Amino acid sequence: MKAAARALALLAERDQTVAVAESLTGGLVAAELTSVPGASASFRGSVTAYATALKRDLLGVDADLLARRGAVDAAVALQMAAGVRTRLGAGWGLATTGVAGPEAQDGQPVGTVFVAVCGPVGGPLEAGKVAALRLNGDRAEIRRESVRSVLELLVGELSGNARAQDTEQNGGN
Template structure:
C-alpha cells in the first residue's frame, strides 16, 4: 500500500477528513491523494499557495513571521497546515514548504523542506507536528520525496491517534 492509500484508508476507518496546503510541491500531494479511488470520502481539498503572500492571504499564516523568517520555515509549515485544516473544514491539515531548486530561497539551501500535519486535538488551531527534511537530488526528486514524507507523517499521526483512542476506549489496558 502506498502512502496515499494508507492515509486514505486510515482516514476512512475513523471517518475523518484531510485538507492540503502546498508550496514547493505545487499540487502534487493533492494529485497523489486523488489518484486513489474513493479519495472523495476523506479528501476535502487543497490550496496551492506558491507565492509567499498567498500563504498569508489564503491560509492565514502570520505576515510578521513570513517577513521575518521567509516561507521556508517550520512554523510557517505548521501554520499552513492549520490554515488548510480550518479554512477547508477538515479534521486534519497537512502542508509542504521548502526549496526544490535550482537556486536557494530565503537564505535556505536547495533541499531544505518542512512538512507539517495539524490534527483535531488541542483546541481550535489543533495539535501539530513538523518534520525538517534535508533532501538530495534534482527538483523533481525533492518534490517527490516531499510528497511521500508529508503523507507518511500524516499516516504516522493517524496511526498514533487511532492507538491512543483504542487505549482510551479499553480503559488504558
C-alpha cells in the same frame, strides 16, 4: 499500500477529512491523494500557495513571520497546515514548504523542506507537528520525497491516534 491509500483508509475509518496546503510540491500531494479510488470520502481539497503573499492571504500565515523568517520555515509550515484545515473545513491539515531548486531561497539551501500536519481542533495534535527535511537529489526527487514525507507524517499520526484509542478502549492494557 502506498502512503496516500493508507492515510485515506485511516481517515475513512474515523469518518475524518484532510485538506492540503502546498508550496514546493505544487499540487503533487493532492494529486497523490486523488489518485486513490474513493478519495472523495476523506479529501476536502487543496490550496497551492506558491507565492508568499498567498500563504498570508489564503492560508492566514502571519505576515510578520513571513517577513522575518521567509516562507521556508517550520512555523510557516505549521500555520499553513492549520490555515488550510480551517479554510477548507477539514479535520486534518497538511502542508509542504521548502526549496526544490535549482537556487537557494530565503537563505535556505536546495533540499530544505518542512512538512507539517495539524489534527482536529480540540485534539492532541491541534497545534500540529512539523518535520524538517534535508533532501538530496534533483528538483523532481526533492518534490517526490516531500510528498511521501508529508503523507507518512499523517499516517504516523493517525496510526498513533488509533493505538491510543485502542488502549483507552481496552482499559489501558
